[in-house]
Amino acid sequence: MARIFSIMSGKGGVGKSTLSSSLAMYFAGQGMNTLLIDGDIGLRCADLMLNVQDRVVFDLGDVKERLCPANQALIHPTGIPHLSLLAAPQMMKPSDIKSKEINKLLEAMQEEQDIILLDAPAGIGRGLKNLLGAPAAPVIVATPDDVCLRDAEKMGMLLQEKGEMHPWLVLNRVNKKWIRKGEMPTPQAIAMNLDMPLAGVIPESDAIYRALLRHQTAYECDDVAVRQAIENTASRLLGADTPLPVYKTPRRLFGKGGVAF
Numbered sequence: 001m002a003r004i005f006s007i008m009s010g011k012g013g014v015g016k017s018t019l020s021s022s023l024a025m026y027f028a029g030q031g032m033n034t035l036l037i038d039g040d041i042g043l044r045c046a047d048l049m050l051n052v053q054d055r056v057v058f059d060l061g062d063v064k065e066r067l068c069p070a071n072q073a074l075i076h077p078t079g080i081p082h083l084s085l086l087a088a089p090q091m092m093k094p095s096d097i098k099s100k101e102i103n104k105l106l107e108a109m110q111e112e113q114d115i116i117l118l119d120a121p122a123g124i125g126r127g128l129k130n131l132l133g134a135p136a137a138p139v140i141v142a143t144p145d146d147v148c149l150r151d152a153e154k155m156g157m158l159l160q161e162k163g164e165m166h167p168w169l170v171l172n173r174v175n176k177k178w179i180r181k182g183e184m185p186t187p188q189a190i191a192m193n194l195d196m197p198l199a200g201v202i203p204e205s206d207a208i209y210r211a212l213l214r215h216q217t218a219y220e221c222d223d224v225a226v227r228q229a230i231e232n233t234a235s236r237l238l239g240a241d242t243p244l245p246v247y248k249t250p251r252r253l254f255g256k257g258g259v260a261f
């Protein structure tokens with residue numbers, strides 16, 4: 001039975017696809033059968049990150065329309081034996097795929113996979129609605145600024161209202177130099193304010209964008225701190241008690257009174 005995670009965020013561009021493709025690469029490398037579903041309907045990108053963009057024949061939309069069985073739509077990146085991708089449809093809107101259909105797909109895929117990662121569209125609109133009721137552990141990705149954190153908080157509240165599982169938090173683009181200067185709150189303080197368990201802290205790194213330019217995931221980038229952060233995140237999501245990084249902070253509190261979102 002697969003462990004299923006939906007990678008979501010209130011705000012766009014915070015690193016959901018970066019994280020989900022990297023986790024997929026890591027889990028598959030550990031020999032776990034891993035399926036990455038690109039759920040960003042209309043804005044597919046995981047195929048580019050896994051460098052299989054020329055091999056997309058069928059996608060999630062074709063599975064929904066029953067044009068092919070789900071297994072036939074899976075793309076297996078060369079050289080990574082345990083990894084499969086189900087690409088997002090380009091020509092559909094999020095409202096074209098219903099939560100019932102996503103849940104049916106997850107059920108069908110759950111037997112053969114060890115891990116299923118759903119890369120969700122940003123926001124609290126239709127795309128999120130489609131994921132409600134899915135047997136997936138929500139993982140909220142956020143960057144450590146108040147604009148993004150407010151959206152993460154709102155998303156957490158919405159999940160709670162709908163009776164979903166308590167979400168994990170992954171903080172992306174964390175800069176320890178800025179934390180040391182008191183310009184960025186510590187991940188631990190943010191997680192406490194949001195009342196979400198911290199599954200991971202991914203450092204800000206140019207190497208991630210350079211990897212993207214080469215059609216590689218952040219897990220393949222040449223920054224060892226990023227790769228380690230992804231491994232640690234994956235281990236915590238699976239229940240390991242992996243210690244979080246400890247940050248040096250200035251004596252005074254961040255800003256005038258801590259985190260303010």
Ligand SMILES: Nc1ncnc2c1ncn2[C@@H]1O[C@H](COP(=O)(O)OP(=O)(O)O)[C@@H](O)[C@H]1O
Nearest residue numbers: 012013014015016017018173203204205208209
């Ligand atoms: N930790 C990071 N450091 C630097 N750049 C990052 C980091 N995480 C993501 N990015 C960059 O941010 C952009 C948006 O990331 P993406 O994963 O596509 O976001 P989302 O899926 O949430 O829209 C990409 O160009 C990616 O390379």
Ligand SMILES: [Mg+2]
Nearest residue numbers: 016017040045
């Ligand atoms: Mg994305």
